[in-house]
Amino acid sequence: MVKIAFNSALAQKALQGKEAGLASEKDPEAAVGDLSSSNQGATGKCVLTLLGLAFILTGAIVGAACLYRYYTPKRLYHGAMQFSEVSSGAAVERQPYYLPRVEEEVEISDNMATIKVPPPRFAQGDPAYILHDFQKKLTAYLDLTLRTCFVIPLNTSVVLPPQDLMDLFMQLMSGSFRSYLVQEDLVVTERVDDVTEMGFYIRRLCEGKDTYRMQRRSDLTGGGIHKRSVEECFTIRHFENTFVTETKICKA
Template identity: 40%
Template sequence: MGKITFQHGGAQKSEKDEQDADKTEIVVPLEQQHEELSVPVRTRKAAVSGLCCMTFGSIVLMSGLVLASIYFYRYYYVNQLPRENLFQCRVLYEDAVYAPFRRQQELEESVEINLEDNYEQINVPVPHFGGSDAADIIHDFHRGLTAYYDITLDKCYIIELNTSIVMPPQNLRDLLVNVRRGTYLPQTYIIQEEMVVVGQVYSVQQLGVFIDRLCGGKETYRLKHRSSRRRINKRKEHNCHSIRHLENTFVVETRICDQA
């Protein structure tokens, strides 16, 4: 005899429930799902912002370095001129006014000529014979100005460039090249120009980089040529100072006097 067995529906249901129990369903709140989706977007925005900040900082840093390099070059390396534009001069001349009993006097100076920027710089050391101050002089043909820095007084003086006396850079360079070669000697007489202080200059930055480099941070005064050619009387001699220098085929004595 065969045995027929019937499996109850309850057993099938229990097995199905066990299978469903193995498949655990996790329900995530909607707010948490939104946060999880937002995290990558925020990370991406933060990375982009950081990159922008780094780029901007790099631009600012490079701009600062460029400006610092320009400043450093203009103020410290502008004097690094070619050797052929640097001159050491010694000139013998006669002074019939202040030293009539001496045959000749010697003027010594160093000259820098910058043809590119169109200016001349003259350094006059303390003279051996006295009667003149040590000085640094700049003739800026681009600005049309001359600056005298009297080293003895530690003061600067500014005046319009006198092109009737001061030779342009190219001409002065040619003259000094010929003097260096011994093919030409300047004339041995001296001429005088008299100037008087007319006011103080409180800022020299607008006068150009070369004058600013020479006179920046120093007492600076404006000059004008004395209208009268009369000699200054002895009582006022102590208010005047002289600078002797060569900037042409003759020696020039620049007398700078305070206001009477």
């Protein structure tokens, strides 16, 4: 006599498989429902993936545009002016055979102009960066010797708008321009602890440096009468119009 034995675990799995097959044959709608739920889940994942890729691509495009706008090199224009002193409203040459010369480079865009003033060769004056933000209506002077920033409202009656400033430098690139000198007297009024409110360009120029606000001496109460002997002053000779400006900045 031969005895035949079955593994109970295998027999149970086979029985469960047969029952599942019979259930699906008896209820085809349940099988279709399971397949539909699976397809919906896959579709939802695809939609979320596409949305995520779209957001990433949009962010990359916007970031690239910002980097191109703010960090790509712009064209520099070089110009020079020879000037004579102004006395009694008329230009008078102190030396008949020699006129001082001011040179600078400017980077111009639609809303901003940055002027680089190198150290003068034969005259007084400090090297500086001068930034005119035409959108914020502010001008910032960065003294390269002191590594200090000074900010004042943009003088639109003197500083040429971007296109006119570009036209001026295009003329100056063909040779030196003969002009005259005018003076302005600026006084430091208060320290600036946060430069972020002054816009992107000035923040980029002045961040991490001592920064101060200024006023024109003539606009101060009392006509700007101060003890100049105790003031610390320096001078920047530059141009942003058809004449040279000697800007004197004093710290009390």
